[in-house]
Amino acid sequence: MQYLIRFTQLHETFRLAEVKALAVLAGVDLKIISYSNESPFCLVEFPSDDAARAVIERSILAHSIYEHWGTAETLDDLHITIKRDTAHLWPLYVEPSFKLSIDSYRGSRSQKQKVALINSFSYLPFKGPILLSSPDNEFTLFEKWALEPVPEKKLSSPLEVHFGRLIAHSARDLISTFDLKKRDYISTTSMDSELALVTANIALAGPGKLFYDPFVGTGSFPVACAQFGSIVWGSDIDGRSMRGAGGKKSLLGNFRQYGLEKSLGGVFVSDLTNTPVRRARILDGILCDPPYGVREGLKVLGCRDPEKDVRSIERGKLMYRDPAFIPPKKPYSFLAMLDDILNFATDMLVDNGRLSFWMPTANDEDQEIAVPTHPCLEVVVVCTQVFNKWSRRLITYRRLPDSDVDLSALALRKKQEDEASGRSADDLNPFRRHYFRGFKSEQELLDTATLETNQLQI
Template identity: 65%
Template structure:
């Protein structure tokens, strides 16, 4: 059967990946029949109303789903399709109470025009009571107007759809998880909408184990727990994990939402010095790694192990002393991306997903390519664009060993890894471009040449 999904007006490149991921989560075959990035309407093929409800009930980017009765470029075309495709369904809606609604995307209608549109469907043999509140059946006319157009000055909308309401989405929970209402956040906490979407695309679900190695205040583990997964999180900065007291901490955030039973644990480490066992036990990894803009990227370790004692000083074991603060050394941005992929390769179950956010310049000459690994298949790349740069949500699937190209894997493992330098800017191309205003190298050199001495 055909269904019409009405999406919200945000994050267009994330819409289809989220819906497709939810179809995987609930085990439903779904086919995209028609979708346009410029439109909030998507026509899909699903086996039943129950399947439609199961998919949309935890979608963040959808608003609702409707049984698709017809689509036309004009109102007359719509009526012709409704009569041709759905006449066999009409008897089942003859007696129930019902109402008609109008959703005019990018436009508006006067009450008189609304009534005329609704009356144009008078051929439908519905004899039940008209109830504007809690009817048994809810039918909606969807109009798609040209952006910025004034309906009364145009002859007709670009497209018209008609459908029977099936279910609303979970979009309202964005407000529940709003960072403004959360007890413990930081300047880098991921907003609730994108955190919940990321968890959906990563296939978080009951009975699964999810982990964020850059957890901070726990936005991603909390989002995974909302969908029923057991969430773990770690961070190199123990202050962000511990917080300030029981309530203002990552654990306190889980308690705030009644999700304490779905917090596996939170601990302090970095990705290159992790206590997580290298075993294929994780169902998903999702994270927003540091971009190295506020400060250079770092990992635990000594920049100069000989002259900077790390673990032992003057014959004393330092690491287990209460006052011990482990030193940190600069970390390459590119190496971090490789390390994330290798960690996922070592710890994800077959078909487990890795979803992480990665920044890049919008200029193709400064763009950072999507990292690759022979054991990880790219599922989808979604983009959130800003002015001169964007951040991408890259999602991978851990290939079963039987599907891995062994020749490519051997070549990958034997490749030479070279460092770009030793300073924060040298080790992080995104940081370098960011502080140069994403100007080309020629423009930067020109500015240096003409600068006064």
């Protein structure tokens, strides 16, 4: 059966990824018939209303889904299509209450025009009462108008029209429920509620699943996964971000705020390269937003110069057991961190488990950071949120069963493990280097340096 999804016109590259992931999670077949990032309307096929409802009721980026009754370029053609293709459905809706509404995308209609449009469907033999609130069936005429037409050349009719019967609304109300402005404890890097929930959906968070965030911070991703029924864990190299001020102003306080504390398995202080987690393939999903190393260089536990190692024993006492002990840290390669995330996911995820993490990159192709790969992980989808001169991508992988792994590629990777080179934060992080150069090309930097030299000589 054909259905019409009414998306929100935001985060366009995430929309299909979320819907496809939810179809996998619900175990239903989904076929995309027509879709464009430029339109909020998507025509799909589901086996039944229940299947369509199961997917959309978990969606964050969709508004609703409708049983598709017709699509055309003009209203007259739409009426012809409806009369030709849906007459066999009309007897189902003769007696129940109903409502017919207008949704004009990029356009507007006066009340008089809306009434005229509704009356144009008078050939439908519906005899039940018209209820504006909670009707048994709700039908909607969708209009897609041209983008920002010049006032004196305003089109007299929309570019496209659709008609359908409402099946289900989405879960977009959760965005408000988990809004960071209402949350008791956040930091400057807390992921906003909408994208945290979308990430959890794409990673297939669901009841009975085990999820982990190795850069947990204030817990945005674990909170989102817990909302969908998962049991969650987290860790962070900086324990202060998790502890906060205690009580409500803490990661645990965030879970208590939403009544999700029973879904929190626990959190602990650790970095990814020195983790106490036992390497066993038990996790259904790993979600994270790793540090980008822009405001300060990336760090991991360890000594910058092993030959000048700090003392581990002082006055006969192991220093790390001192409550005031602060472990030393050393610079960390951004690219090495990406590889470490993939290696960790390979060791921890169950078959078909998902890794979803955010990664920054420059928009300039010459400065773009390639999507990291691993023989044991298949890239499912790459979604992009574009800013000015840089973007951040949500990259999602699927853990391949061992029988599907290319063993020769795996052996080659292990043999050619990259070693971090350089000692400064910029040496170890190409994104940081480009960020502070304003994402200028090498030629632009050379031209600027030449101009400054000439000015000094003058």
